[in-house]
Amino acid sequence: MGFLEGYKVLEISRYPAGSILGMMLADEKAEVTKILFPNINPKQESVEFSVWNRGKNILNANIFNDSTSLQNILNLCTTADIIIICLDPEEIDKYSLTYDSLKGESVVVSLPCFPPGHTLDYLPPEEEIGAASSGIYSLNPAGKLPVPGEGPSFHSLYYSSNFAAMTASSAVVGALLQKNMTGLGQQISVSLHDAMYQGMGGNLIRHSKRSEGRQVAHPVIGRAYQCKDDKWININMSHPRFLEPFLKSIGKPEWLEELNDLETLLKDDLSLNMYKEKFALLWKEKTAKEWEDKLGDIGVPGSISRTIDEWIDEEQANLSEAIININDSYFGKMKQPGKLIQDL
Amino acid sequence: MTNAPLKGIKVLDLTIVLAGPTCGRTLAQYGAEVIKIDPESRKPQLYQWIDVSRGKKSVSLNLKRPGGKETFLELAKTADVILEGFRKGTTDRLGIGYEQIKKINPKLIYASINCYGHKGPWQFRPGFEQNAQAVTGIQMRNGSNESGPRAATYTLNDYGTGLAAAYGVMLALLERNKTNKGKHIGASLAVTSTFLTGPYATNYKNKPPENDIGGPGLRGKTPLSSLYECKNNEWILFKINNNTQWISLISTDQFKNLENNSLFSSSSLREKNSSELYLFLGEIIKTKTSSEWISFFKNLSIPAIKNTLSQEIHSSKYNVSRKMIVSKDYSNSNLSLYKEWGQTTWAGNPVYMSNYDLPAINPSMFSEHTTETLKKTGLSLSDIKKMKEEGTVPKEEMLPFSPDSSEPL
Numbered sequence: 001m002g003f004l005e006g007y008k009v010l011e012i013s014r015y016p017a018g019s020i021l022g023m024m025l026a027d028e029k030a031e032v033t034k035i036l037f038p039n040i041n042p043k044q045e046s047v048e049f050s051v052w053n054r055g056k057n058i059l060n061a062n063i064f065n066d067s068t069s070l071q072n073i074l075n076l077c078t079t080a081d082i083i084i085i086c087l088d089p090e091e092i093d094k095y096s097l098t099y100d101s102l103k104g105e106s107v108v109v110s111l112p113c114f115p116p117g118h119t120l121d122y123l124p125p126e127e128e129i130g131a132a133s134s135g136i137y138s139l140n141p142a143g144k145l146p147v148p149g150e151g152p153s154f155h156s157l158y159y160s161s162n163f164a165a166m167t168a169s170s171a172v173v174g175a176l177l178q179k180n181m182t183g184l185g186q187q188i189s190v191s192l193h194d195a196m197y198q199g200m201g202g203n204l205i206r207h208s209k210r211s212e213g214r215q216v217a218h219p220v221i222g223r224a225y226q227c228k229d230d231k232w233i234n235i236n237m238s239h240p241r242f243l244e245p246f247l248k249s250i251g252k253p254e255w256l257e258e259l260n261d262l263e264t265l266l267k268d269d270l271s272l273n274m275y276k277e278k279f280a281l282l283w284k285e286k287t288a289k290e291w292e293d294k295l296g297d298i299g300v301p302g303s304i305s306r307t308i309d310e311w312i313d314e315e316q317a318n319l320s321e322a323i324i325n326i327n328d329s330y331f332g333k334m335k336q337p338g339k340l341i342q343d344l
Numbered sequence: 345m346t347n348a349p350l351k352g353i354k355v356l357d358l359t360i361v362l363a364g365p366t367c368g369r370t371l372a373q374y375g376a377e378v379i380k381i382d383p384e385s386r387k388p389q390l391y392q393w394i395d396v397s398r399g400k401k402s403v404s405l406n407l408k409r410p411g412g413k414e415t416f417l418e419l420a421k422t423a424d425v426i427l428e429g430f431r432k433g434t435t436d437r438l439g440i441g442y443e444q445i446k447k448i449n450p451k452l453i454y455a456s457i458n459c460y461g462h463k464g465p466w467q468f469r470p471g472f473e474q475n476a477q478a479v480t481g482i483q484m485r486n487g488s489n490e491s492g493p494r495a496a497t498y499t500l501n502d503y504g505t506g507l508a509a510a511y512g513v514m515l516a517l518l519e520r521n522k523t524n525k526g527k528h529i530g531a532s533l534a535v536t537s538t539f540l541t542g543p544y545a546t547n548y549k550n551k552p553p554e555n556d557i558g559g560p561g562l563r564g565k566t567p568l569s570s571l572y573e574c575k576n577n578e579w580i581l582f583k584i585n586n587n588t589q590w591i592s593l594i595s596t597d598q599f600k601n602l603e604n605n606s607l608f609s610s611s612s613l614r615e616k617n618s619s620e621l622y623l624f625l626g627e628i629i630k631t632k633t634s635s636e637w638i639s640f641f642k643n644l645s646i647p648a649i650k651n652t653l654s655q656e657i658h659s660s661k662y663n664v665s666r667k668m669i670v671s672k673d674y675s676n677s678n679l680s681l682y683k684e685w686g687q688t689t690w691a692g693n694p695v696y697m698s699n700y701d702l703p704a705i706n707p708s709m710f711s712e713h714t715t716e717t718l719k720k721t722g723l724s725l726s727d728i729k730k731m732k733e734e735g736t737v738p739k740e741e742m743l744p745f746s747p748d749s750s751e752p753l
Contacts, residue, residue: 191694341508
């Protein structure tokens with residue numbers, strides 16, 4: 001049972017953003033048909049392909065080199081409730097895959113890298129292009145913006161593709177709700193670059209007393225500490241509602257007043273450094289797992305900085321369905337990320 | 345907003361920090377009437393309010409003080425959606441859990457948002473963005489056990505979970521049109537974080553030990569899809585996907601030395617000699633400015649982009665002109681509380697829909713809509729006055745926000 005049972009989706013996507021949106025709809029049991037054609041990203045028989053195309057019907061049709069295949073797909077478009085287009089910008093016009101050309105009653109959602117009319121709208125919806133244009137590789141919250149001399153840091157997570165898909169998902173359902181009232185389809189466009197502005201969120205907020213996008217950290221209480229077993233614990237307890245029970249639990253309730261009085265603390269280097277040292281040493285008294293369990297028991301936010309592989313094997317990941325078991329046609333039995341929404 | 349997808353939908357938003365309020369803001373963007381409900385003691389920081397409470401009415405109501413819960417339940421009778429992000433069990437103890445609300449409003453959609461998921465031994469634990477990043481492996485892949493974990497660039501789990509929850513609420517509303525029944529849905533930061541990790545959060549037979557790329561100073565997956573520093577110390581990323589693009593690159597004067605270099609004469613050799621290729625390309629890229637390279641690659645139809653800093657995005661006049669950075673000056677407001685905000689900016693709306701113009705949504709003032717909303721529940725002005733005296737609602741009609749500080753994210 002899923003929320004989108006009975007809805008038909010046609011996915012014409014060369015890039016991850018379109019596949020991810022298709023997966024989100026397939027996870028809710030929409031009947032998603034993905035058109036497979038040459039030079040598709042992700043490639044077939046890759047982990048990316050297996051994850052982002054789970055639950056879909058795969059239809060092999062070389063639509064960009066075969067006019068009959070293209071016409072067959074255009075005919076299929078007339079029966080789809082939702083059509084996902086995520087292609088190179090020039091392909092959309094060349095093969096008449098625009099909303100106006102399709103002329104159906106479908107919801108047609110396109111996921112370009114930049115919105116139409118933008119000075120960079122010629123660029124394809126490649127993850128790395130969307131990500132680099134959105135500052136994801138540039139800001140290092142642990143230090144300055146970016147860390148001097150370090151330069152940007154690449155990572156391979158598909159944030160801008162995911163944010164485009166997640167942002168578009170609500171718009172798609174909004175369009176279906178409207179269609180229930182009007183009977184009309186419509187065009188939706190969400191670009192990878194612009195979708196990331198929602199992910200930047202607070203970094204883009206300014207007001208009279210906020211001249212930059214960064215958050216000011218507590219001068220003593222950091223976020224990550226190395227424990228007795230050299231593993232790291234990430235804590236989030238600078239707020240008094242967490243700091244107070246924590247200090248009580250370690251028998252140091254007397255620290256609370258000074259740690260909360262930031263104005264005084266910042267003027268007193270000696271106290272500041274003393275508390276920093278005490279706080280860092282504290283975590284060396286127990287293993288990361290012992291601290292994590294203790295913090296969990298007293299209701300204070302804290303978790304071990306795990307590797308992804310450690311998280312996949314964690315009981316909580318599996319019981320909470322953050323990780324699910326899939327029988328994939330290529331990889332066989334497989335653990336994959338779960339769907340975003342749980343029916344409670 | 346006569347054609348808004350969520351026209352006529354009333355949402356009670358009890359959430360704080362970023363994830364839950366992002367869900368409420370998204371629903372407001374699609375035309376729902378979203379009422380943000382907070383006790384006076386839970387005033388958020390101003391930047392968070394501007395960020396994620398835009399488009400909402402603000403009601404200050406303490407559910408633990410006399411008449412607070414009863415007033416909330418009265419609002420809940422006619423609501424379509426409740427959003428909550430309390431630790432599990434809190435709403436049940438307050439008498440506003442899903443099963444309790446369902447009895448008075450069986451058609452209601454109830455969305456619960458937490459850190460570690462709604463099942464399993466950690467479902468009761470509190471947590472924030474950083475905890476979800478840590479536990480799901482995001483921070484360790486950005487750093488290392490030796491140098492320490494490193495946080496991701498933005499608070500993407502929070503915002504992502506808010507978007508996910510909005511998707512879930514709207515799906516449940518779509519389903520309700522057919523079934524006429526309510527639903528309890530859940531979203532959580534760790535589930536979103538795992539989802540964002542995508543293909544790296546997998547396990548299968550014969551999985552290679554290292555499929556996880558990240559860490560300080562890493563520039564890309566391959567030299568042909570990497571970040572490079574230019575002459576003006578800005579960085580660009582270009583991406584060569586196929587042999588046609590490679591041929592077109594090495595046919596240019598700038599890269600012609602690559603053409604006859606036996607180290608790079610086939611795609612397998614380029615992969616094998618990737619370190620050498622990275623250094624080779626890096627030396628060439630260092631000879632021109634970022635804008636020169638962007639034009640160069642555009643002419644070759646090779647995707648290339650300047651690596652951008654968030655403050656550059658913020659200060660871009662182009663982004664202001666296309667309303668992706670919204671700037672509003674409150675300095676001349678008649679209300680002194682608004683006046684204090686001064687020149688204010690936030691992110692614009694990234695969604696285009698042909699049959700619905702997503703509206704510009706602005707932040708209200710804390711508690712601005714308390715009296716008018718309470719009156720709609722049947723309370724008289726004297727009832728509200730009594731609630732003020734009993735600490736259920738604030739004495740003032742509007743209140744300033746807490747200053748921005750190191751509130752956990």
